[in-house]
Amino acid sequence: MNLYSTNNTALNVSFKEAVFNSMPQDKGLYMPVAINPLPQEFIANLDQYTLPEIAFTVAKHMLAGAIPDADLKALIDDAINFEAPVVELEENVYVLELFHGPSLAFKDFGARFMSRVMGYFLEAGEKQLDVLVATSGDTGGAVALGFLGVPNTRVTILYPKGKVSDIQELQLTTNGQNIRALEVDGTFDDCQALVKQAFTDAQLNEAFRLTSANSINIARLIPQTFYYFNAYAQLLKQGKSKVVFAVPSGNFGNIGAGLLAWKMGLPVQQFIAATNANDTVPEFLKTGVYQPKPTVATLSNAMDVSSPSNWVRIADLFKNDTAELKKLITGYSFNDEDTVKAIVKIFGAYKYVACPHTAIAWLALTDWLDKQDDDVTGVFLSTAHPCKFPDVFPEQIGKAVEVPAQVKTLQEKPRLATPLKADFNEFKSYLLNN
Numbered sequence: 001m002n003l004y005s006t007n008n009t010a011l012n013v014s015f016k017e018a019v020f021n022s023m024p025q026d027k028g029l030y031m032p033v034a035i036n037p038l039p040q041e042f043i044a045n046l047d048q049y050t051l052p053e054i055a056f057t058v059a060k061h062m063l064a065g066a067i068p069d070a071d072l073k074a075l076i077d078d079a080i081n082f083e084a085p086v087v088e089l090e091e092n093v094y095v096l097e098l099f100h101g102p103s104l105a106f107k108d109f110g111a112r113f114m115s116r117v118m119g120y121f122l123e124a125g126e127k128q129l130d131v132l133v134a135t136s137g138d139t140g141g142a143v144a145l146g147f148l149g150v151p152n153t154r155v156t157i158l159y160p161k162g163k164v165s166d167i168q169e170l171q172l173t174t175n176g177q178n179i180r181a182l183e184v185d186g187t188f189d190d191c192q193a194l195v196k197q198a199f200t201d202a203q204l205n206e207a208f209r210l211t212s213a214n215s216i217n218i219a220r221l222i223p224q225t226f227y228y229f230n231a232y233a234q235l236l237k238q239g240k241s242k243v244v245f246a247v248p249s250g251n252f253g254n255i256g257a258g259l260l261a262w263k264m265g266l267p268v269q270q271f272i273a274a275t276n277a278n279d280t281v282p283e284f285l286k287t288g289v290y291q292p293k294p295t296v297a298t299l300s301n302a303m304d305v306s307s308p309s310n311w312v313r314i315a316d317l318f319k320n321d322t323a324e325l326k327k328l329i330t331g332y333s334f335n336d337e338d339t340v341k342a343i344v345k346i347f348g349a350y351k352y353v354a355c356p357h358t359a360i361a362w363l364a365l366t367d368w369l370d371k372q373d374d375d376v377t378g379v380f381l382s383t384a385h386p387c388k389f390p391d392v393f394p395e396q397i398g399k400a401v402e403v404p405a406q407v408k409t410l411q412e413k414p415r416l417a418t419p420l421k422a423d424f425n426e427f428k429s430y431l432l433n434n
């Protein structure tokens with residue numbers, strides 16, 4: 001597999017190089033040189049395969065020899081060891097549950113695959129890989145649990161004190177082993193600024209082999225294509241083949257992966273991009289003007305992004321042809337009031353508790369479906385387990401949220417976090433002395 005930069009199509013790097021660099025020097029994003037369709041026979045018979053089988057076939061097709069088959073198979077079986085069920089809520093409305101991994105969010109797909117790919121490419125005797133990650137909640141947990149115990153790697157997580165939920169904090173601070181957590185007296189932006197500065201610091205780069213685990217890494221995108229194929233497979237089993245996906249979107253990595261799957265031949269009728277009040281993309285789809293506004297804080301805080309980093313990849317997939325892009329992608333945005341109302345409505349209608357991000361995708365899907373007279377099947381993606389966002393729910397609904405077993409295990413473990421001021425010199429000396 002070779003990759004170019006969205007800023008320089010002449011660039012040509014290996015998968016290994018793209019994984020370790022995360023981002024090309026020219027600040028574009030890596031894109032596969034070739035995105036070929038999968039064999040028609042595979043697509044038509046998807047219902048015959050399990051999730052690990054689908055994941056292996058798709059990854060092998062994309063990586064085209066970058067990892068030998070037997071190693072890739074073992075890596076995938078280890079990384080994708082949980083389910084991604086499609087659950088029927090009513091006729092032709094399904095929820096794709098992506099929260100059955102260790103951190104209870106879809107980011108487990110990307111983080112577990114990427115950590116194992118990095119571990120695989122680290123050769124014997126190579127310098128330890130130091131992953132620095134700033135998190136507002138979900139990313140840190142997925143990255144921490146993804147890298148936990150991966151040899152020759154170490155993860156340092158920076159999270160804003162008092163600004164992550166209790167379960168998120170447990171996932172960040174109870175790991176031990178090769179994971180350490182820094183509780184920063186500041187905001188998520190402060191955490192991100194510290195990490196960014198570390199990457200440009202000569203002394204730190206001399207001392208450590210630093211890498212970021214953020215969502216622009218191509219190794220996070222690839223495994224997210226697997227569950228689109230797998231969802232389609234589950235619907236095929238029920239005789240349904242006209243499918244649309246509604247995706248709650250922040251950095252647009254998740255929907256970007258869906259579009260990669262489409263480019264590889266998955267016959268999706270429409271992608272519905274659902275955002276919160278940070279509506280840069282829905283506004284662009286409506287007006288043709290791409291104009292990020294300052295980010296606003298919302299209840300669906302994992303989507304509080306006004307400059308979605310993966311958008312350039314999506315534009316690149318369509319060769320910047322906005323008219324073509326608009327045929328396949330519809331945009332919606334909803335505010336916090338809509339979100340809470342949707343949570344109440346979903347619970348009332350189906351006794352189903354949706355996290356705030358998931359509820360936004362449901363709103364977009366139901367509005368879109370209402371305008372169709374076709375017999376089309378709608379799937380909205382559930383990106384996180386509701387127990388990660390307990391403060392959002394009205395009391396009666398909150399009581400109905402079941403806390404999964406893996407969280408109960410964490411509650412018995414000690415929390416370990418080092419307090420840190422939002423100060424680069426303090427962060428630097430922590431890194432150099434620990």
Ligand SMILES: *Cc1c(COP(=O)(O)O)cnc(C)c1O
Nearest residue numbers: 138250251252253254302383384
């Ligand atoms: C990260 C996240 C999103 C946004 O996904 P993108 O790939 O950034 O668009 C949505 N919901 C939850 C729960 C998340 O953690």
